[in-house]
Amino acid sequence: MSNYLDSIYLLCGHGGRIKNGLGKELSRRGFDVVGRETVGDFKKLDFDQQVAIIAEDLMTNFWYEDARVVANSYGAYLFLHAQAMMDAFIGKVMLLSPIVGEFSNEDIRMGFIPPYSKRLFELASSGSYPRFKQCEIHVGSEDWQSNPLNVTAFADLLDISVSVVKDEGHSLSKQYVSAQLDRWLQLR
Secondary structure: OOOOOOOEEEEEEEOOOOHHHHHHHHHHHHOEEEEEEHHHHHHHHHHHHHHHHHHHHHHHHOOOOOOOOEEEHHHHHHHHHHHOOOOOOOOEEEEEEEOOOEEEOOOOOOOOOOOOHHHHHHHHHHHHOOOOEEEEEEEEEEOOOOOHHHHHHHHHHHEEEEEEEEEOOOOHHHHHHHHHHHHHHHOO
């Protein structure tokens, strides 16, 4: 891991790779993209080990005010749990379609209950969750995995800005994400 001001720590969604998709877009903008993919050896670790590694990555290599973290879907869930283990992150955070707890969709008979599925809401509701210095969330209005109602309820407890993107699902459009990255990367 590097500790350069032009680095971004990326946490990919399930099966995502740093060199593809979001990571490729960040690299194309001239950033050194490092982080964790939820594949391979990292995926084989148990949840608590994954969260501890992410917390260590952040505290060791990205603990400065200009640090930037982008986390997508399940990667955002891991990040949020890592954040719960430490002081409030001092850099900037962008969460895209974050998982914040369990979800299901009766129409397609699918659902998922991640480890510690209620912990984030419990900590935020009790005032025990650290407050981000600078964080924003983007979620699709039609996202059943990252349900915008649940995401907004969680974010409201922590005063985090949420943009609900009309008529978009879990995979936000490349056009929307690109525009948000361009704007966000210029913020100081």
